[in-house]
Amino acid sequence: MTAAAPTAPIVRFAPSPTGRLHVGNARIALVNWLFAKSLGGVFMLRHDDTDADREVHDAINAIEADLKWLGLDWGQRVQQSDRQDAYDKAIETLKASGRLYPCFETAEELSLKRKVQLAAGKPPVYDRAAQALTPADIEALKAEGRTPHWRFQLEGGRVGWADLVHGDMDLDAGALSDPVLVREDGTPLYTLTSVVDDLEFGVTHVIRGEDHIANTVPQIQLFQALGGDPPGFAHMALLTGPNGESLSKRLGSASVESFRNKGFEAVALTSLLARLGTSDPVEPRADLEDVVAGFDIARFGRSPTKLDPADLEILNPKVLHGTPFAAVSDRLQDAIGEMATEAFWEMARPNLNVLSDVSGWANVVTGPMAPVIEDSEFATKAAELLPPDPWSDETWPAWTGAIKAATGAKGRDLFHPLRLALTGQEKGPEMKKLLPLIGRDRVAARLAGETA
Numbered sequence: 400m401t402a403a404a405p406t407a408p409i410v411r412f413a414p415s416p417t418g419r420l421h422v423g424n425a426r427i428a429l430v431n432w433l434f435a436k437s438l439g440g441v442f443m444l445r446h447d448d449t450d451a452d453r454e455v456h457d458a459i460n461a462i463e464a465d466l467k468w469l470g471l472d473w474g475q476r477v478q479q480s481d482r483q484d485a486y487d488k489a490i491e492t493l494k495a496s497g498r499l500y501p502c503f504e505t506a507e508e509l510s511l512k513r514k515v516q517l518a519a520g521k522p523p524v525y526d527r528a529a530q531a532l533t534p535a536d537i538e539a540l541k542a543e544g545r546t547p548h549w550r551f552q553l554e555g556g557r558v559g560w561a562d563l564v565h566g567d568m569d570l571d572a573g574a575l576s577d578p579v580l581v582r583e584d585g586t587p588l589y590t591l592t593s594v595v596d597d598l599e600f601g602v603t604h605v606i607r608g609e610d611h612i613a614n615t616v617p618q619i620q621l622f623q624a625l626g627g628d629p630p631g632f633a634h635m636a637l638l639t640g641p642n643g644e645s646l647s648k649r650l651g652s653a654s655v656e657s658f659r660n661k662g663f664e665a666v667a668l669t670s671l672l673a674r675l676g677t678s679d680p681v682e683p684r685a686d687l688e689d690v691v692a693g694f695d696i697a698r699f700g701r702s703p704t705k706l707d708p709a710d711l712e713i714l715n716p717k718v719l720h721g722t723p724f725a726a727v728s729d730r731l732q733d734a735i736g737e738m739a740t741e742a743f744w745e746m747a748r749p750n751l752n753v754l755s756d757v758s759g760w761a762n763v764v765t766g767p768m769a770p771v772i773e774d775s776e777f778a779t780k781a782a783e784l785l786p787p788d789p790w791s792d793e794t795w796p797a798w799t800g801a802i803k804a805a806t807g808a809k810g811r812d813l814f815h816p817l818r819l820a821l822t823g824q825e826k827g828p829e830m831k832k833l834l835p836l837i838g839r840d841r842v843a844a845r846l847a848g849e850t851a
């Protein structure tokens with residue numbers, strides 16, 4: 400007998416459109432994406448937007464632009480603001496089964512209750528006072544003009560799940576307040592909408608930050624109350640700054656956009672984010688497919704994980720050095736126009752920290768550039784020995800061989816003055832690759848001390 404094929408996972412990334420994509424959230428999106436890709440599943444994008452005003456619309460566009468830049472394409476896209484009917488239906492189901500009950504306390508009354516409980520040394524759990532209201536009480540409150548919010552009655556007892564990151568979890572539902580699922584104005588809250596969508600779209604695994612662990616207990620009970628099976632769960636440890644400080648969602652410097660603006664390659668960021676929190680080494684990857692290889696969610700640990708931008712500064716040049724021309728030609732063209740040839744890329748890429756550094760090397764090639772001539776006699780001799788066109792990778796060794804034979808200069812004494820004269824810089828790309836790009840006329844002019 401053959402074993403049943405494992406079902407391909409369906410996962411979702413569910414950002415709340417409150418601003419640009421934060422790097423901590425980008426990591427959650429990436430882990431979901433990698434999980435789906437590595438198992439032949441579907442990565443779904445679900446915007447947890449409750450209303451669709453202009454600001455939300457802009458945030459959704461910005462989040463999608465950031466996800467695309469990272470290379471995280473989605474198989475399906477949903478907006479919660481389009482799904483009110485489904486939430487209304489679920490609300491009716493829960494009311495009909497008696498799990499949703501109306502409550503009339505104001506925010507002030509609830510806050511007072513909590514203070515009294517805390518002062519008495521009790522946990523600030525909602526006391527279900529609203530369940531003691533008789534139908535007549537409820538009518539009287541409504542007649543006063545009060546509208547209820549609705550709470551979901553939790554079943555007491557332990558709720559457990561096998562978390563893909565945290566292992567076996569077992570929490571006491573009795574220690575939690577019945578969550579509010581519907582506001583006074585009738586709009587549903589995240590705890591409910593998320594479960595309704597996860598059920599409808601057949602989400603098999605909910606992978607999210609560990610700040611949502613407390614939501615998992617009511618949500619598991621909600622899946623069951625709505626007639627479904629809870630999915631699998633993975634709660635990722637939090638990402639912090641280099642000193643363990645929280646990466647606040649509002650912190651501009653921790654947005655994906657800010658990393659892009661600093662010139663970091665998307666795949667440098669994904670190479671790092673995919674391995675942070677595992678004991679696997681962070682290695683530069685050529686592309687996302689390469690990041691998928693070796694991905695296993697079980698390798699993530701439970702401790703908070705630090706993101707140090709200094710690691711990106713080390714990783715980014717390594718990623719660029721391994722990037723083939725075909726993968727970069729469009730962006731190279733945008734940066735330096737018609738100079739964006741494969742020969743230019745081969746010359747420049749070992750010398751880049753960020754891609755925009757190509758402009759500096761393009762300027763060295765085309766000039767005008769003031770040469771540094773330390774010994775004009777040597778420079779004149781070198782100019783006399785310049786080989787005729789056409790030039791290639793062979794020209795530099797042939798030319799420097801002839802200069803060595805004529806002057807006796809060798810090693811640094813031979814190469815250093817030539818580099819200074821031709822580039823104005825102490826170090827840089829391989830001269831044999833740079834020389835044919837600069838070309839004979841400019842080389843001759845620079846050796847003569849002219850700005851060219």
Ligand code: GLU
Binds near residue numbers: 414415447611
């Ligand atoms: N919108 C929620 C958030 O951004 C989604 C949480 C979840 O994945 O269930 O935190």
